[in-house]
Amino acid sequence: MDHFDYRGDDLFCEGVSLARIAEELGTPTYVYSQATLKRHYGVFDKALAAVPHLICFSVKANSNGAVLRTLARMGAGADIVSGGELMRALRAGIPASRIVFSGVGKREDEIAAALKQKILLFNVESTSELRTIARVAEELQCKAPVALRVNPDVDPGTHPYIATGLRKSKFGIPLHHAREVYEQALGFSSLEVRGIDCHIGSQLTSVGPLVESVGHVVELAQDLLARGVNLSYLDIGGGLGIRYSDETPPTPDDYGAAVVTLLKQFGQLPLTVITEPGRVIAGNAGVLLTRVLYRKSNEQKEFLVVDAAMNDLLRPSLYGSFHGIQPVRRPGERVELELVDVVGPVCESGDFLAQERPMPPVAEGALLAVMSAGAYGWSMSSNYNSRLRAAEVLVSEDRHALVRCREEVADLWRHERDAPWL
């Protein structure tokens, strides 16, 4: 459920009309509903109420400070993958004691920063990384809290670019090597082995693969506990899918129930469950507001050229993803739909937000809302074609605030320097 609805013929985010936001702040602009963010977080939290748990929002999905602060106030932790995300999470008020650090390529300076802040866990993805973390911790004369990210070789049935738990993927430590690597980890006096972790992929639309992978990991956890390894955390990753068009992903309740049932089969385990949801919290809490610049057609196609492009929302171009597109001003009833390509100004044929999409007729100058853009939208945006990255707005009931200004032209070369010989 989200809070983007028509009131009369105008599309609103909670109590604020999207047309008003566009008038005031221009386009393209991301608009987030705080009520939706809170609702999704609350539902997810409740779904796991039967087990001790910590929800670490995956910052890569949406790293805006106002979004993070909203979740921080609800008690969320953070799943981070870089030093930048670490500082964003801390700045938004997420305590270090609720931050887990994942990712295959953690740099030494990032490891050191996270150790100094005393984060909860490093999810370690290789033996080389394990050695590096141990060395950096030794240099800093502290103990690094670690979990091993295990790759259970389970097919999550999602787009290949976002499937991470297959044997062939770069992520995690193969399940059958994990015991050996735990032995190695236990041999470092500067490491404190605290947990076990897995994440098999994103936009998962059935609970089966998740349950299968968690099953493998819990089995391993049980075995390690029996051998006296002091595990306290079972991180089951993120990945729960959302509805972009006609998918029927499990609800957080289905997901929570499946996880709880599985864990209960293993009896009383002294483990706090960590989850790392991103999309399911933020995806349907945001839209990308854009204006139609031109209509054009050729013998084959009808195009709506809009002022948002692949640099603003990369998902359709990169994964062929579907995002619903709704007119901000609803057309009258019984209009005939036309098939259009919604394209941006970027000079690539891969620059589209929708292809051959049935839409009501939309005039030049009209506003459109690209739906379900709250996760992996702004956070994947770029300056390609020297386009200014979009503004971001947070809505709460009938209030709205600009929570990131649209970039200015001078931002484009702020970090460039002249070569002395030019």
Ligand code: LLP
């Ligand atoms: N934990 C780890 C270790 C991850 O790698 C990810 C996502 C998550 C948690 C959060 O997954 P979520 O709950 O959001 O599915 N750019 C792609 C998605 C990439 C996901 C990368 N990892 C997209 O736009 O679909």
